[in-house]
Amino acid sequence: MTRRTVRIAMNGVTGRMGYRQHLVRSILAIREQGGLDLGGGDVLWPEPILVGRREHALRELAQRHGLEEWSTDLDAVLADGRTDVYFDAQVTSARVDALTKAIDAGKHVYTEKPTAADLAGALGLARRAREAGIRHGVVQDKIFLPGLLKLKRLVDGGFFGEILSVRGEFGYWVFEGDWQDAQRPSWNYRAQDGGGIVVDMFPHWEYVLHELFGRVTGVSAHVTTHVPRRWDENGKPYTATADDAAYGIFELEGGAVAQINSSWAVRVHRDELVEFQVDGTHGSAVAGLRECRVQHRSMTPKPVWNPDLPADHSFRDQWQRVPDNAVFDNGFKAQWELFLRHVYLDEPYHWDLLAGARGVQLAELGLRSSAEGRRFEVPELSL
The missing domain is CATH 3.40.50.720 (NAD(P)-binding Rossmann-like Domain)
Incomplete structure (x- = not known):
């Protein structure tokens, strides 16, 4: 050796x-x-x-x-x-x-x-x-996470049929730093220091969507700062000049639409800190960091809207867990x-660095979309 x-x-x-x-x-x-x-x-x-x-x-x-x-x-x-x-x-x-x-x-x-x-x-x-x-x-x-590796397995195996939509929820409550320490550094909330959830998370969403479902061709977003006052590592108050929440719609090559909410001002009521639901003509899946659950069209119940009667079943129990079938490393x-x-x-x-540039491009266009209140096409990059 x-x-x-x-x-x-x-x-x-x-x-x-x-x-x-x-x-x-x-x-x-x-x-x-x-x-x-x-x-x-x-x-x-x-x-x-x-x-x-x-x-x-x-x-x-x-x-x-x-x-x-x-x-x-x-x-x-x-x-x-x-x-x-x-x-x-x-x-x-x-x-x-x-x-x-x-x-x-x-x-x-x-x-x-x-x-x-x-x-x-x-x-x-x-x-x-x-x-x-x-x-x-x-x-x-994130494309190496067990949950998303299982999701990619489903995509590659044709489980979904025609993919119609992707819905993503990401985030958690980041404490302001006054009565409990913040879980993220204060520079994340200062635009002048490169902070903001759009520049942090939209590059992630670009490669996740690109790798699993197709290139992002259009974006519209609403970006905001829900918590404008925070306290830094030394206990000093400061004004949050960077966005802490973003609500984006991403059009994908092939016609599918992705909607992803990203927030550091949301309390978690889901199984994992990030979850993606994918709906297709033949089946649906919900994938998180580690787990992935599916519902095939042959096993899809027929819900009927009736607000006068309480639900007598758990909708979550109607989904099946995707097995690991592999050992997942970090x-x-x-x-x-x-x-x-x-x-x-x-x-x-x-x-590579060109792939990294696509993430920066999407973040830049997302911020422009919010500032100008309009949709932007996402041109394909090349060197």
Whole structure:
């Protein structure tokens, strides 16, 4: 067995997502399993270099996990010829500059989304990466969730017949930060810092819809800030300048329509924090993070509207659970492994910076739709 080392500069791992999902549950998890099997007796061993602005936080993380390398000097890390891959999980406002430096340094890049604050910046990164000839990928984790993998199995198997509509509900109550700590950082609610639920979630909805049902061809949205006053990590009040809820209608290639509500000001009355209901001529499904339930047309009851009588049955009990039929790994880790195989084995990989730009495009058009009160077509992007 030959062990090959890949050195990955991981910028932003002191943040919640960068630490929990990318460092611990992806890169360190790959190390715990003995590395990534490339076949032919080769194993790829990821060696993370923790990068960030807070020296004490980086040192503490490195000590906690027995890691040797960390730095507050991104330029020096990128100038090091031993660094192979740059990963970015910073706040959105810092992403374009860092990714540009990494691309110009000849590093393969893998990044969280949105890839930029606007479409011009996102397309600029994609073009720069293509011209540099480096490998590049964008995190699109939700299509690797067990519930959505089961949903894709149904789509690929023709379960739905003609797909008519998709309805999505996402969100939960994020505390204001005064009498209970907020579950999300305060920059999420400041537009000047790249915050807002549209720029956060519409890129997710773009790739979920694109991968499962077809390209988004049109969008209309209503965007608002339901909770205008919040308290930051130091207990200081501030005005929320970014949107915390968005109600979108997405027209899909092929004629289906998707409606997705996204909110950080909603209390959960559903089985999971995100759920998608798909209705087709032959059957329907409801998929969440892990579970997926179906109702085929041959098993569909015949409800009759009668508000004078109480329901004598549970509508939820009329659906069947889709079996796992597989072992589902952490979605972030699964995509990391695919990206690393793309880098080292040239295996196919289409979740690149152009795919990331489509998400930024949809967010940008969604915000314009709300501001101008009209529908926008979504042009197909190319380089």
